[in-house]
Amino acid sequence: MNSLSISIVIGFVMGFGFGVGCAMAVIYSIYTGGYRKAMEDSLREEKSDRYLQLLPKVQARLAHDQAKAERK
Numbered sequence: 001m002n003s004l005s006i007s008i009v010i011g012f013v014m015g016f017g018f019g020v021g022c023a024m025a026v027i028y029s030i031y032t033g034g035y036r037k038a039m040e041d042s043l044r045e046e047k048s049d050r051y052l053q054l055l056p057k058v059q060a061r062l063a064h065d066q067a068k069a070e071r072k
Contacts, residue, residue, distance in 0.1 A: 041048060047055075 041051060
């Protein structure tokens with residue numbers, strides 16, 4: 001292999017590795033920030049209006065999924 005091929009391979013590996021690594025770091029920070037906020041909201045004494053609106057929908061969906069799993 002000549003030096004051009006080595007440079008291309010190193011550039012590709014470094015670019016792909018850092019590109020995917022940075023993207024994963026951003027996605028992870030967004031996920032953990034959202035998860036942390038959701039946990040804080042769920043532990044509050046007074047529930048938000050949005051939480052109270054979505055709770056029956058989530059419970060209905062969970063019941064539907066559980067009934068669907070029991071049928072299988």
